[in-house]
Amino acid sequence: MNDSQVKISTTQAVVIIVNYMLGAGILTLPRTTSKAVGTPDVWISIILSGLIITGVGIILVTLCRRFPEKTVFQFTREITGRWIAYILGCANILYFMVIAAFEIRVMADVTGMYLLERTPTWAIVMVFMWIGIYLISGGLPVIVRVFEVILPITLVIFVMEILLSNQLFEIGNLRPVLGEGIMPVVKGLKPSLLSYTGYEVMLVITAYMQNPKKSNKAMTWGLGISTSIYLITVVMVVGSLSLDGIKTRTWPTLDLVRSFEIQGLIFERFESLLLVIWILQIFSTFAITHYCASVGIRDLFKAKKMRTIMYCLLPFIYLAAMIPKNVYETFALGDMLGNVSVVLFAILPLVLLLLSIIRKKGGKHA
Amino acid sequence: MTSLRLWLRMICALLILSLISGCWSSREIEDLSLYVGLGIDVGQETKFEKKISAQGGGYPKEEIVTATVQIAPGKSSGQQSDEGGSPSSGKSSYSNEQLTGDSLLQIFRQFSLRRDRPLIGHHLKVIVISKDIAKKYGLKQLLDFVLRDNDIRPNCLVLISHHRALDVLTSKDPSRIPAFYLTGITNNSYISNKILEPVSLAKLDAEMQSGSSFLLQNVLNADGEDKFSGGSIFKAKTTKFIGELSQTDLEALSWIMPEEKAGGVIKTYSKEGFTVLYEIKKKTIKIIPKVSHGDISFHVKAESEGWLMEDWRAPEKEEKGAYLKELEQDFAKIVDQQIDQMLYKLQHTYKADVAGFRDSLRIHYPKTWKKVKDNWDEVFATVPITYEIKTNVVNPGSSTE
Numbered sequence A: 001m002n003d004s005q006v007k008i009s010t011t012q013a014v015v016i017i018v019n020y021m022l023g024a025g026i027l028t029l030p031r032t033t034s035k036a037v038g039t040p041d042v043w044i045s046i047i048l049s050g051l052i053i054t055g056v057g058i059i060l061v062t063l064c065r066r067f068p069e070k071t072v073f074q075f076t077r078e079i080t081g082r083w084i085a086y087i088l089g090c091a092n093i094l095y096f097m098v099i100a101a102f103e104i105r106v107m108a109d110v111t112g113m114y115l116l117e118r119t120p121t122w123a124i125v126m127v128f129m130w131i132g133i134y135l136i137s138g139g140l141p142v143i144v145r146v147f148e149v150i151l152p153i154t155l156v157i158f159v160m161e162i163l164l165s166n167q168l169f170e171i172g173n174l175r176p177v178l179g180e181g182i183m184p185v186v187k188g189l190k191p192s193l194l195s196y197t198g199y200e201v202m203l204v205i206t207a208y209m210q211n212p213k214k215s216n217k218a219m220t221w222g223l224g225i226s227t228s229i230y231l232i233t234v235v236m237v238v239g240s241l242s243l244d245g246i247k248t249r250t251w252p253t254l255d256l257v258r259s260f261e262i263q264g265l266i267f268e269r270f271e272s273l274l275l276v277i278w279i280l281q282i283f284s285t286f287a288i289t290h291y292c293a294s295v296g297i298r299d300l301f302k303a304k305k306m307r308t309i310m311y312c313l314l315p316f317i318y319l320a321a322m323i324p325k326n327v328y329e330t331f332a333l334g335d336m337l338g339n340v341s342v343v344l345f346a347i348l349p350l351v352l353l354l355l356s357i358i359r360k361k362g363g364k365h366a
Numbered sequence B: 001m002t003s004l005r006l007w008l009r010m011i012c013a014l015l016i017l018s019l020i021s022g023c024w025s026s027r028e029i030e031d032l033s034l035y036v037g038l039g040i041d042v043g044q045e046t047k048f049e050k051k052i053s054a055q056g057g058g059y060p061k062e063e064i065v066t067a068t069v070q071i072a073p074g075k076s077s078g079q080q081s082d083e084g085g086s087p088s089s090g091k092s093s094y095s096n097e098q099l100t101g102d103s104l105l106q107i108f109r110q111f112s113l114r115r116d117r118p119l120i121g122h123h124l125k126v127i128v129i130s131k132d133i134a135k136k137y138g139l140k141q142l143l144d145f146v147l148r149d150n151d152i153r154p155n156c157l158v159l160i161s162h163h164r165a166l167d168v169l170t171s172k173d174p175s176r177i178p179a180f181y182l183t184g185i186t187n188n189s190y191i192s193n194k195i196l197e198p199v200s201l202a203k204l205d206a207e208m209q210s211g212s213s214f215l216l217q218n219v220l221n222a223d224g225e226d227k228f229s230g231g232s233i234f235k236a237k238t239t240k241f242i243g244e245l246s247q248t249d250l251e252a253l254s255w256i257m258p259e260e261k262a263g264g265v266i267k268t269y270s271k272e273g274f275t276v277l278y279e280i281k282k283k284t285i286k287i288i289p290k291v292s293h294g295d296i297s298f299h300v301k302a303e304s305e306g307w308l309m310e311d312w313r314a315p316e317k318e319e320k321g322a323y324l325k326e327l328e329q330d331f332a333k334i335v336d337q338q339i340d341q342m343l344y345k346l347q348h349t350y351k352a353d354v355a356g357f358r359d360s361l362r363i364h365y366p367k368t369w370k371k372v373k374d375n376w377d378e379v380f381a382t383v384p385i386t387y388e389i390k391t392n393v394v395n396p397g398s399s400t401e
Helices: A010-021 A025-037 A042-065 A072-080 A082-114 A121-136 A140-168 A183-194 A199-208 A212-241 A243-247 A252-258 A271-300 A306-322 A327-358 B002-020 B047-054 B104-111 B131-136 B144-148 B178-190 B201-210 B247-253 B322-350 B357-364 B366-382
Strands: B033-042 B065-071 B095-101 B126-130 B157-161 B214-222 B225-234 B241-245 B265-269 B275-292 B295-311 B385-395
Touching: A010 A140, A010 A199, A010 A212, A010 A271, A025 A042, A025 A183, A025 A212, A025 A243, A025 A252, A025 A271, A025 A327, A042 A183, A042 A199, A042 A212, A042 A327, A072 A082, A072 A199, A072 A271, A072 A327, A082 A121, A082 A271, A082 A306, A082 A327, A121 A140, A121 A271, A121 A306, A140 A212, A140 A252, A140 A271, A183 A327, A199 A212, A199 A271, A199 A327, A212 A243, A212 A252, A243 B201, A252 A271, A271 A306, B033 B131, B033 B178, B065 B104, B095 B104, B104 B144, B126 B131, B126 B178, B131 B157, B131 B225, B131 B241, B144 B201, B157 B178, B157 B201, B178 B225, B201 B214, B225 B247, B241 B247, B241 B322, B247 B322, B265 B322, B275 B322, B275 B357, B275 B385, B295 B322, B295 B357, B295 B366, B322 B366, B322 B385, B357 B366
Parallel strands: B033 B126, B126 B157, B157 B214, B295 B385
Antiparallel strands: B033 B065, B065 B095, B214 B225, B225 B241, B265 B275, B275 B295
16 A cells, blocks of 8 residues: 555545544543633633634644645655754654553543443553554555544534533523633633644645645634534533532533433433544544554655554553553643643744745745 | 355454454443432441441441432342331332441442442432531532542432431332432422422532532421422531521522522412412513622512412402502512511521522622632621512413403
8 A cells, every 4th residue: 555645635634633633632621721711711712722723733734835745754854954853753753652642541541430440441442452553554545534434423423412411501600701801811721722732633644635735724624623612512511510510520521411311312311422422533533643653653764664663553552551650640641742742733833834944945835 | 265265254253243242341230239319317327237246247437427328129029127218018119228337438338248239329319418417527528429439420419308318218108219209309390489409419519619608408208208398508618507498488599599490389368368379480580789899789680470370369359450469569578578588597697698699799790709709608698688579460370350
């Protein structure tokens, strides 16, 4: 299979971005952001950071478009020279691997808590990873096709569930708007920015797009969809459970769905459905990050055998997933990943873009 | 050759299919004890426990709480012993089991020494806490386990029993499961304003975290029958029981809490001394906070539309004009009196804002709220509250005279 021949459409790029972004974050997002904000203005933070990330994302794809048909691992070399490129490339690869590990770990923790209390973690994780490798060994077209199936299911079920919770919704919980001025909103920007990791996939995907000119559009749409999902979640969770009510809940979004029962609607309880689609999302995030890490190794070290690389990465991801000793360390790892991603994918692309313009590397605006 | 490979593949697929359809850690529902109700009482050992301890079968504990778990379905045979609560003989749809100890989880785990089926909390519907233990320990402490547990869902309801929670969870009729009809009664809050809006664990946790005083529904019990009556007031910081509101107070409360649903009746006597009843159909309530020079005050505007549903006036006369106006004023006056009494209790006797004035202040004057937030209950006790109640009769029901 030769990946360089594969081309994906703009819509498919959107699907990949959204599937990557929706992951472990959404279950804890209402808690982390509202803790930082401290007033019911959480939703404003979410919108603002969505806008900021769109700006960052556009810088990122502008950079990518200067080097058509090349992934970040290939074109960094042209901008910075070999050695720095190796360091940056390795950092990227490591980041993708750790994200994959983190997603797996959160998935294992939550299923262990709410679904399969007595199943050993390794059993859950192994099955997950094996299916993941089965998927990504088919290459990008297979991944995209699966993602196109997963995304609509997710969106429909998710929106339906969140809307079912409207019986708990009280508008008073979201008032007053900007009662303490703009400062709380600014404080909330950091944790909500962290939840937007995922757009970085375009560093790799742009190279495979049929029409790289439209990568701007793909980025905007992808971020737009993710932002609105985040927004709906935060508004419904804060509006239903109130700001004080989610402070102490470990998984507030899940608790929202656990807080109501609907009689006479086939299902009375909806948390298992939510967990199912959420596991699908984690799976897609895991698959794409694993794939990106493999692509990184292939392109950086000019290796040939993609499949071998994938299998070799497997044990490392597993080990990384098992490093956090408890749930607190897992959350800490998540925060760290967010911080790293700001450096790697918000600041660095800007620097690279400026460098490439100054050193006149790469093509004109494609 | 190809057919052999095909066969191999098919066998493989079959094997895998038969394996993955099985569940790794499944437990048969028949082998579990689903508890649907949980009662928390002041520690008091049952006869069984006393006998066991006499044989040296105890473990070090201080006997702080007695937990009653209501398991449904109950046992089919009638070997139920002297353990209070469970119907003594015959088929019963539930069984109550009691154990005493220091921590809820420890008590639950202790059950596994006595019963072959482990307890499982996925279907817990209602938690009944007795007033006496709520005086000693805050709800934050009593419910800590319940809020942390991953089986119990946050939509479980919380009620306060006037006497022992065990009695509330016991019914005379063995085919009725008390936990279920208790949840059933809470759903009646739309036709009676004497029932508080159901408070689930999720809501309760939010109230406890927000540091406000709050109100929980009271349940009384007599001769194996339960009745909802009044509410218990819990103090903000300690989350301990400090007092009660009567049924009438709850009625009054429904006139100043915007989120309470309409429902309920007002009774008055006409000039001639006949009973007249007004049923509330629609209510619009507005709480208007005012802050001037740091002085907080509230004004409540409540207007209701309702039907004249009962009039015992003996020689029937036409109900209109002045007579209706008079009645409307009478109804409003009665509500006025009720609110007066209730506010006196809240502001002077208990000094606890359970009526949600805090929310309107928080929303409309966030800056003032920030200043008074930490000792709001003390501030609330001195805040002047005015109100105007209007009741309109819009409909005489299906019989006009």
